[in-house]
Amino acid sequence: MKLLLMHLLALFLILLHSCSQCAAYPGLDLEDLAFNNTRVITYSSSCSTTCGLGIRTQRLCPLGKENPADSPECIVRQVHCLDKWQCGLQTQTVYTGQYLELDCLEEVMKTMGRFAFAVSWHVARGIITTNNRFFKRYEVPGLDRVVLNPVKEEDGGTYRCDVLDTSYRRVKRMYKGIKVLSAQVMNLNFAEGLSEWEKPRESNVTVVTGKLYPSSTIRKVRLLSWPTSMFIAGIIFLGLFSFTFWKSLKRMNLKSLCC
Incomplete structure (x- = not known):
C-alpha cells in the first residue's frame, strides 16, 4: 500500500512540474x-x-x-x-597468399575517431551465412579492421562486425563472406581470364610472308603431276577392265557347264 501511494505521489509531482513549465513558457506564434x-x-x-x-x-x-x-x-x-544499421551480406573471392583487409569503419566514422565506437568481430568458419547461431567471437588486435596476411584456406567463411556508439546504440552491422581458392586452381573471373588469353605471347612459330616456294619449283611440280595422274588413272582403268572381263568369263563358263 505504501509503495502504491509513493508511485501516485511521484506521478502528481511530475504533472505539477510540467504544468508549471507550460505556464512559464506561453505559446508563440510565427x-x-x-x-x-x-x-x-x-x-x-x-x-x-x-x-x-x-x-x-x-x-x-x-x-x-x-x-x-x-x-x-x-x-x-x-x-x-x-x-x-544493417548493411547485409557482401561476398568476395580471394586466393591463398594474398593480402586481405576487412574494414568496418567508413570515412565518416573514422573522422569522428576510432575510439568513439566499440567494434566487435564474429566469424563463421567455412560457411557463407547471416544466421547468427553459427558465429563465434573473433579477437582482432586492430579492433576496427581484420587483416589476413597471407590469406589461408581455413580463413574462408563469413565475418560479422558490430559497431556501437558511446551510448551503446548499434549503428552498424556488416557481413563479409570470404571465398578462398587455392592459387593453383583456374581463375574463375571471366573478364580477367579473357584478358589473359588476349595478351600477346612469344612463340616459336615463324610467319612467312610472300611466296613460300620459287616459281620454277612450282612449274616442275605441275609438269610431274600430269604424267603421274595419267599413270594412276590408267592403272585404275586397267584394273576395272580386268575385273569386268573376269566376271564375264566366269559367267560364260557357268552357262557352258549348265548346258
Missing part, C-alpha cells in the same frame, strides 16, 4: 519566431551512406522570408544521419 531569428530547414540531402553512420547536408534559412539558395542569411550545416 511572428514571434520570426522576430527571434528562428531558422527552419529548407533543404536536406539524402544520407551519404545506405547503411551505418553517414553525413546529411542541410540548409537553414530565417523563418518568414523567401530566401534564395545562395542567400547570405541562410547557413549550410552537416549533420550525422543513420538510415539503417
Whole structure:
C-alpha cells in the first residue's frame, strides 16, 4: 500500500512540474519566431551512406522570408544521419597468399575517431551465412579492421562486425563472406581470364610472308603431276577392265557347264 501511494505521489509531482513549465513558457506564434531569428530547414540531402553512420547536408534559412539558395542569411550545416544499421551480406573471392583487409569503419566514422565506437568481430568458419547461431567471437588486435596476411584456406567463411556508439546504440552491422581458392586452381573471373588469353605471347612459330616456294619449283611440280595422274588413272582403268572381263568369263563358263 505504501509503495502504491509513493508511485501516485511521484506521478502528481511530475504533472505539477510540467504544468508549471507550460505556464512559464506561453505559446508563440510565427511572428514571434520570426522576430527571434528562428531558422527552419529548407533543404536536406539524402544520407551519404545506405547503411551505418553517414553525413546529411542541410540548409537553414530565417523563418518568414523567401530566401534564395545562395542567400547570405541562410547557413549550410552537416549533420550525422543513420538510415539503417544493417548493411547485409557482401561476398568476395580471394586466393591463398594474398593480402586481405576487412574494414568496418567508413570515412565518416573514422573522422569522428576510432575510439568513439566499440567494434566487435564474429566469424563463421567455412560457411557463407547471416544466421547468427553459427558465429563465434573473433579477437582482432586492430579492433576496427581484420587483416589476413597471407590469406589461408581455413580463413574462408563469413565475418560479422558490430559497431556501437558511446551510448551503446548499434549503428552498424556488416557481413563479409570470404571465398578462398587455392592459387593453383583456374581463375574463375571471366573478364580477367579473357584478358589473359588476349595478351600477346612469344612463340616459336615463324610467319612467312610472300611466296613460300620459287616459281620454277612450282612449274616442275605441275609438269610431274600430269604424267603421274595419267599413270594412276590408267592403272585404275586397267584394273576395272580386268575385273569386268573376269566376271564375264566366269559367267560364260557357268552357262557352258549348265548346258
